[in-house]
Amino acid sequence: MSNHSALQVNSINGFDQQAEMLQELASKQTHRKKWLVIQPKSLTNLRADSGHVSIPLNLMMVCTLASTLFDVEFIDERIGDPVPEDFSGYDVVAFTARTLNVKKAYKIGNLAKSHGAKVIFGGVHPTMMPDEARNYCTTVVYGELESVWTDLARDVLLDEMKPFYKSGKLEQMDHMHRPEFKFAEKSKNFKKYSNLVPILATKGCPVGCNFCTTPTIYGKSFRMREVDLVIDEIKYHQNRLGKENVNFSFMDDNICFKPKFFNDLMEAMTGLGVHWNANISMNFLVRPGVPELAAQSGCDMFSIGFESLDPDTIKQVHKGSNFHSQYDEVIKNVQKNNIAIQGYFMFGFDTDKETSFQATYDFIMDNHIEFPVFALATPFPGTPWYDEMKTRIRHFDWDRYDTFHYMYEPKKMSGEKLVENFIKIHREVYSWKSIYHRMKGKPLNWVWFVNVAMHFFSKRMKPEMFA
Numbered sequence: 001m002s003n004h005s006a007l008q009v010n011s012i013n014g015f016d017q018q019a020e021m022l023q024e025l026a027s028k029q030t031h032r033k034k035w036l037v038i039q040p041k042s043l044t045n046l047r048a049d050s051g052h053v054s055i056p057l058n059l060m061m062v063c064t065l066a067s068t069l070f071d072v073e074f075i076d077e078r079i080g081d082p083v084p085e086d087f088s089g090y091d092v093v094a095f096t097a098r099t100l101n102v103k104k105a106y107k108i109g110n111l112a113k114s115h116g117a118k119v120i121f122g123g124v125h126p127t128m129m130p131d132e133a134r135n136y137c138t139t140v141v142y143g144e145l146e147s148v149w150t151d152l153a154r155d156v157l158l159d160e161m162k163p164f165y166k167s168g169k170l171e172q173m174d175h176m177h178r179p180e181f182k183f184a185e186k187s188k189n190f191k192k193y194s195n196l197v198p199i200l201a202t203k204g205c206p207v208g209c210n211f212c213t214t215p216t217i218y219g220k221s222f223r224m225r226e227v228d229l230v231i232d233e234i235k236y237h238q239n240r241l242g243k244e245n246v247n248f249s250f251m252d253d254n255i256c257f258k259p260k261f262f263n264d265l266m267e268a269m270t271g272l273g274v275h276w277n278a279n280i281s282m283n284f285l286v287r288p289g290v291p292e293l294a295a296q297s298g299c300d301m302f303s304i305g306f307e308s309l310d311p312d313t314i315k316q317v318h319k320g321s322n323f324h325s326q327y328d329e330v331i332k333n334v335q336k337n338n339i340a341i342q343g344y345f346m347f348g349f350d351t352d353k354e355t356s357f358q359a360t361y362d363f364i365m366d367n368h369i370e371f372p373v374f375a376l377a378t379p380f381p382g383t384p385w386y387d388e389m390k391t392r393i394r395h396f397d398w399d400r401y402d403t404f405h406y407m408y409e410p411k412k413m414s415g416e417k418l419v420e421n422f423i424k425i426h427r428e429v430y431s432w433k434s435i436y437h438r439m440k441g442k443p444l445n446w447v448w449f450v451n452v453a454m455h456f457f458s459k460r461m462k463p464e465m466f467a
Helices: 011-027 059-067 099-116 124-128 130-134 148-158 214-216 227-241 259-269 290-296 311-318 324-336 354-367 384-392 415-429 432-439 446-459
Strands: 034-039 071-076 092-096 117-121 139-142 164-167 196-199 247-250 275-279 299-307 340-346 371-376
Touching: 011 139, 011 148, 011 311, 034 059, 034 099, 059 092, 059 432, 092 099, 099 124, 117 124, 124 130, 124 139, 130 432, 148 214, 196 227, 227 259, 259 290, 290 299, 290 324, 324 340, 324 354, 340 354, 340 415, 354 415, 354 432, 371 446, 415 446, 432 446
Parallel strands: 034 071, 034 092, 092 117, 117 139, 139 164, 196 247, 247 275, 275 299, 299 340, 340 371
Antiparallel strands: none
16 A cells, blocks of 8 residues: 555544654655745735734644644744745745735745745635636645645645645634744744734634625634633633733634624633633624623623625625614623724725715714724625626736725725725824724723824825825
8 A cells, every 4th residue: 555545544533543644654754844934925005014913823823733744934024034035945835825915925936936845825815816826836725724734744745745725624623733823933023023912713704795705715614612722722822921911812703603602712711811802793792791791701802894884785795794773782882891892894885975984984983983994895806796896896916905905986986086085084083183082081002002003094195005
């Protein structure tokens, strides 16, 4: 029996046996293969990669998993880590890429290939546009790495890498390695990262908004980790940082979809002394006791995708979970528990009018939304909306897909008026007077400082930046 066929693991043997067989194969290698994992920066002149960026949790997971079999180095170009000029010392160079930074990843990938390295692309954009990505690499990982790891790692060890890896099923999260942060900590620029520690408790979102990439990557499934595993990871970071009061940011698309899991997690976190924020749905916050339970466990901010205040727009993007009539009541209840709201609002849909900006401004000010985030509607490659809008899209320069360049002319206003009002709402919401109105009486924490940074960002805005 060949090495290849001997490693065809029957699924009933389980994850542990797969890992053992990979370790056996790795032990027979003449040298331990060397990986370089890269987080490329984007080339936008706007704020997508400015300030203190988050430690890339997805790449910490990749590094942790790969290090069980290979020697692994990690660099993050966003914080100033230099990209090597010579890749000949690496067997594998692996990237994650979203649309905004994929052109930079392609450039580095081509160079690494020319130096003899095998190049792996993963992440949102290569998953959505695998045929395009394949032109710049050896292999495209479609979706999440964990679900194809056994096949990919085996083929790397045997020098038999395939052009594409796509799993027919998603791996349960109980098998997910706790990501080690030591790979990022080795950088001399480590202090440039945000002090918000990324963590993951669930994956997926069954809502299926037509502008969102999540359904393509994860389907409409929703998977959860064991609560004990999440708590163990929280305690790992407390020990790593030498303090109890750690600020966590849950990277989940929608942490609240299973109410019992959410409640169990909140109860387990209560008393740990941590602070945290997460994405959450408005319809879940309607449930009695949710903000109270979250506050007891250390929540200091919920991120909510309002997207639009126009019911026709909500219908257009298939976001059926927003109940406009209850917004004011729910927001007051959240804020009463000292939980701030990061509200996401998008402009530029065909249903939008110039009056949409004023309505959004009034809503934000009336409800004292602490951290409003504005974006221009952007049909991302691979989404149903991209396919629908493709003939109207103004350009396909991926560097501009930062949600700050307008992609098409809305039906009810010109592109120039869209940009003009987009700048205006930034400046008005983040004027000193408006910040004081929204933040008066709120704890002096990192949300205040974000508002100050956004004030100065809005002052620098010019129409030509958004064309």
